[in-house]
């Protein structure tokens with residue numbers, strides 16, 4: 001079997017904005033580095049379809065099996081999500097050896113271990129309860145206020161016209177309480193101060209790896225893409241693959257930054273299992 005030069009593969013990956021998802025070079029180079037390779041996934045819109053009710057979102061069929069199989073193939077498999085770890089555990093708990101990083105890395109659970117909280121964030125639990133109460137009282141009823149223990153999400157998917165009002169409210173609230181605001185797709189998150197985000201989480205998780213794949217669909221995933229870019233810039237032998245998972249709400253920003261595009265969350269399990277995705281699903285969406 002002739003193995004490709006990883007450097008050559010990396011060049012090919014980088015040469016095209018969106019190379020063919022079934023590029024054999026990427027898979028061959030990854031297979032060579034499996035013992036020092038990590039796979040990192042966002043959850044909503046990546047392993048699960050986007051849903052109007054955040055509590056009714058579940059992984060796509062085959063996701064648990066594909067992740068379980070992957071944990072046996074590579075060194076590290078992690079979820080990096082805006083969701084609380086408790087939620088991720090409920091949805092993905094059947095996958096052994098999976099590391100869950102919730103609330104953009106403010107909390108985490110490695111395998112069956114305890115849930116850990118980032119030391120800088122733990123003091124903000126009562127603050128977030130106050131923000132939740134105020135948001136529920138002061139914002140229109142169409143805004144779904146989600147208390148996440150260490151952060152608060154203001155979802156306006158049910159009323160996109162409220163975006164400006166929600167962002168203004170969140171900005172003032174964050175300024176008054178010295179918190180941070182992070183905009184996502186149809187959501188504004190109010191978070192503790194500090195620079196914890198998907199980028200800093202991924203930066204830490206890839207420090208001892210030679211290869212990493214990151215799968216995401218949203219603006220916050222760009223920071224994880226950037227973490228791969230930074231590592232690749234500092235270490236030319238590092239193979240980082242940025243995968244955009246497309247869904248009805250994914251935007252242009254991510255596509256132009258990705259090496260590979262998968263056409264829907266439902267295709268991710270096959271992509272992982274077979275090394276190439278099935279043809280794109282019929283576009284009924």
Ligand SMILES: [Mg+2]
Pocket residue numbers: 042043044045046216217218
């Ligand atoms: Mg997402």
